[in-house]
Amino acid sequence: MMGKLIHLLWGGGTGPGRSATSVHFSLGISHPWLAVLGLVAITVVGIWSYRAQSVVPKLRWIMGALRGLVLLLVLLMFCRPMLVVSQTLRTRSVVAVWVDTSASMSLRDRYPVGSPMHVMVQQVEMHGATHVPTSPGPAVRQAGDFVRRPSRFALARWSLTGSAGHWLQRLVQRQEVAIFTGGSSPTLVGTAHNAKELAGLMDRLAHKQPVHRSTDVPGIVAGIFQQLQGRPIGGIILLTDGRSTPGGAIAPVQALARDHASPIFGVAIGRRHQPFNVQLQQVQAPRHAFVQDPVAIRAAVRLSGATQPLTVRLHLYRQNANGSRGAVLASKSVLLSPSQAVTPVQLVFHPNEPGHYQFMLGITPVPGQLTRRGDVASGISTDVVQAKIKVLYVDGYPRWEYRYLKNDLLREKTVQLSCLLLSADNAFAQEGNLPINRFPDTQKEMDRYDVLLLGDVDPDYFSAKQQDLILHFVARHGGGFGMIAGPYYAPNAYRSTPLAQLLPIVPDDASNPALQPPPNQPFELHLTDAGRNSTVFQFFSSEKANLKQVANLPPLYWYQPVLGLQASATMLADLPSRTINGRPMPLLVLGRYGAGRTMFSAIADTWRWRYYHDSPLYKSYWLEMVRLLDRSRAFGQASSMSMTVPSRHVEAGLPVTVSLQVRDPILQSQMPPQVRLNLVNAAGAIMEPVMLSRVDSGGGKYEGTVTLWRSGDYQLAAPAGELPKSVPAIHLTAALPNREFANPTADPQGLTRLVAGTGGKLLPLPQASQLAHLVPDRSVETLLTQSRQMWNKPIALLLVVLLLTVEWILRKRSGLV
Template sequence: MNASFLLLAAETPTTRIEWKNVHSNADLILPAIVFLAVAAFVVYMYRRDSSELNRFWAVTLTCLRVLTLLVLLLLWMYPAWRMEKHQTINSRVLVLIDTSMSMGLVDHDSGGSAGRMMRIQQVASALRQSDFVQRLRKTHDVVIGHFDEQLHADRVRTLAKAAPEDASQGPSGAAGSAALANEGATGEAAKSQAEQSVDWDRLLVLGGKGTGLGQSLRQFISDHSDWPLAGVVLISDGGHNMGQGPQAALELSRELNVPIFTVGVGSDKLPPNVRVADFNPPRRAFPNDPFEVKASLQAFGMAGQTVTVRLSWRPAEGEVSAAGTADPDPEPIEAVLGPDGQEVPVSFRLSTTSLGRRTLTLTVEAPSNDRDPRDNQAVRDIEIVDRKTRVLLFCDGPMREYQFLRNVLYRDKSVISDVYMQRAQTGISQEANEILDDFPRTPEEMFRYDCVVAFDPDWQKLDQQQIDLLYEWVRKHSGGLIVIPGPVNAGRPIAGWTQDEAMQKIRELYPVVFERRFSGSEEGMRGGSEPARIAFTPEGLEADFLWLTDSPISNREAWDAFPGVYSYFPVRGAKPIVGKVLARFGDEQSL
């Protein structure tokens, strides 16, 4: 039987009659008195009025009247058939295991064989060799989940409470089974036991870019809050560094009266280590136009030490460089490492006359006591091009966001910007290379552009040929499309393009799922009179195009000083795989 079934045991249903208006014998006293009084009155009246009838008819009519009263009494008691089914629901123990990259560290101060194992390997070995899970399964269902920057809810394993004959089995064993098969088990029995096995080495795989302990723990508890929870076992090195803190999870556990038991993994001392924390050179540069390559270093246990940072570049794989045109590497930089965890910025300035892709390699010459040399180098590619980026600004009217970006792009020497404004009058003047009278209709017109920025356009004004052309340009030819919603067109209820079946292809180009609207009174944009802070997701904090400064720490401080925005466009959620949420509106869960 699958361990995820809710009903673990069920008795045969029983059926009985229930009187809905009678909850106890006391409820029958008054109706019985009334019935007997009325019945006595009926018998008395019939005996007096039927004196001229023969005895048979007198008795028959009296019995019919009393029977009628008895039926009325039964109807008042409201008889109903009731089916009862007794079911047993097992309590659950949640086991949440940290599989973030920090669990891949090898603790230098651990002795014995464990000192040569990564933290995650120590956890897998302990669970495999001990009877911890098996002892839990004697009393509870066991739900096993793991997390890194987020909870992997799609890979949660549920082990059903062990049957009495299985509860006496020993540890999981070398095969990684949390429920050992009985000797000689065959057929369905062996298959059922195999379903309860857990390959710990396969389940506990390192991943993610951070440790979202608080959010993952809260989500894990919330996802199983409909079950009777006996407790939560959290196995982690405690390195929370992403998302909301554990406080929200603790509040939920107190509300549900669910205890949390923590199992610490690893040393309480960070090993000496320096690493390349961030290295994101521009993806594109131009010949004879100097550009800056920025990176940051992060160290633990090396405060005040000086390291040499080198940047080298060469033609990317598959690129052929002309003889004598190789670009020299910049001079190395001496960087002084800061306190534990503090990022130290470094930058190089490069320039070239050659075109094509280049591979940049940043290398830190670490001290001899560096614990992990694997993170001392980072490699990225950059493309040197000799053409300008062509952008089409597409809007229904001159909203503020359009005016700002129009001016910025028009002044950028690396960009050619065209404008198509749907409600523009003939002969208008705009800061643009070209003002279009219509949206592109042919592939030649569409393929001139690298990117289209759509500021709340009225998509319903495009004909099917233009919609199909845009759809193919984005989906099949990787054309860039940036969309900005607004209250005029995207916010139009019922009759707008977000609800129009003919605009299905346009909605498919958006990375979000729109809400269904059922009345014209629903608001398109939401917000308030006071600004709300922008809540960045981990992906948003790492998106360099949103950086206001040169380092991650100062960038976060700069955004924290920003008072916020006043409104947002509500959607149902991000599309799986293609939709990446970078920020949310204040404390809302809207994108």
């Protein structure tokens, strides 16, 4: 009845969300008691006015009452009566529940038998809630994906929907529940106002997968506050392993929680102790190789959570065009030690034909490991070419090194050789399958060759023009240059010649030597890290066998001491027993000069390897050395200007170093101090300029960095007119990082730091039921009061008219009018 009256007076209902309504009248005067006295007086006057009327007493009282009511209504109009409606509006608070869907939530932990988590795992297994895929990828499915042990994500879902999920049902009875998922930013699944809507949200949650590549727990909390701004938040519940990769700052998020008076509750999922797992990391392959080259695929195997040594089996496959696993190229067993977290491994194969090789490296699955995501690595490739290398070998006299090296290169089918022995008389027929009787006099003749090897040759043999030809051959045309030391000329006699620029070492002064000659005592070759990784010493597929073979090589007896290395040199072998400037004496050194590669060998008796051992070792050493010097030409890296990046497949969000190398001195003089490149996305839009700065004063090397923040395909190119010569653009592919498995342990300490100071609490998953009474109800009750004046309403006039009409009718029937 009251609702109908309010509807009549207000033109509407009480509205949704109002829990209680009260109605009363009020007078718009400051002294209501005067109005009461006036009402009584007027009523008495109205009745008294009919005391002398000659009518039936009953009618006299009725007409007096009617007149009193009329006078009463008139007086009420002057008192401005109002109808006051008071309504209480209740706004329900929201409880935000975030279920972590980052990839680490796909891990399947083992828990101690009898522990509360183990009991929960058994309950989940009994109810068949374990079928949450570890990964949607084909490589993981091949390794065997569906296991009985539930994932962290399955346990989180079970705590919301299973027999342990009654706490969420109780929360939705008095507050709204908003379900979020995501890894670095929250995604709203929906908001439930009752149990039926909550069941619908749980059905939608069942179709989510833990696939996000990163986790930012503080960022999730900040995002939830932003999405729910303007609404009272009872609390934020985080169902996660707590491991951010990496995450944002905690302090601003805690300040947000305090400002909103909304506590944060953490529900820790996963084990804090390092779980047992085997994972492939840092897989690398050379970008280019020759047919029959030893192609080394290097990787690292990470072992965690093991208590005893473990032997794993690795397989290198050729990946098919459709991404499936092809033929086995190499296999290897590796012994992993619990005391060594990361074990470097190397698998070597020798390609028999040219082409583009896509590889897939895999580990045979190990029973009991945490996840099999790291068992397979793909996306690595090598371009294999087949080419005949043209070598010009010049030596001063027929020493043993010349004889053995010349014979082995002549027998190699992939090498075409021209030999020039300077001590021979004019009638001597120079050896080689590319006959020659003099050193080239023109650049065209010089450029017929790919590699120039100089032995113990008097530098005065070369004219100034020929020395210039050699410099241009290496610097501009990408030719390879190697020098084999000798007791007479190489390398010290070249110290003051233009050809000294080609040497990766600093030669001694031939006229006034600062170094003592080497003693005639046997010594062994010591490989540096670069030497062990170089193809020059890849005699066998096994790295262990290679090192053993190097150790068993016949001893050497002579070397040419030098003063040191050039800044950009790479030392492959040294002699630790003799030092120069505190460093071991260099024996085998590589370098770069312009577009070409250079080499210096301080030893000249590698022929002993051939004399005392089988031919293949000696032949492999020098064949790989020649191929190494030819790489710039053979692989198209001999242009006068080139732009490079360490890898064309990069991780989004990480800086990538971009290098521009200008090898032509003429072009170097035309270069600006800075070079601008454009970063263009797949749609053709210029994203941002990339600036490269000169890194060597007066040189031709420029470097800069670019960061690709989003995944996708990009292109780096110099705008028209920026460079004196066009440079091919670089195509880059950025992929989102997947750091979820770098540390698979849960991080309850991080959650503890986050909830501290917000009024919340960290709970283990089996105790999540406590949230039903821990999460406060921050619903807001608002009192709304509305008043409407009654004296100016049509109903008031109607009442006065009605009363007067009734009185007039009664007076007329009584004969008073």
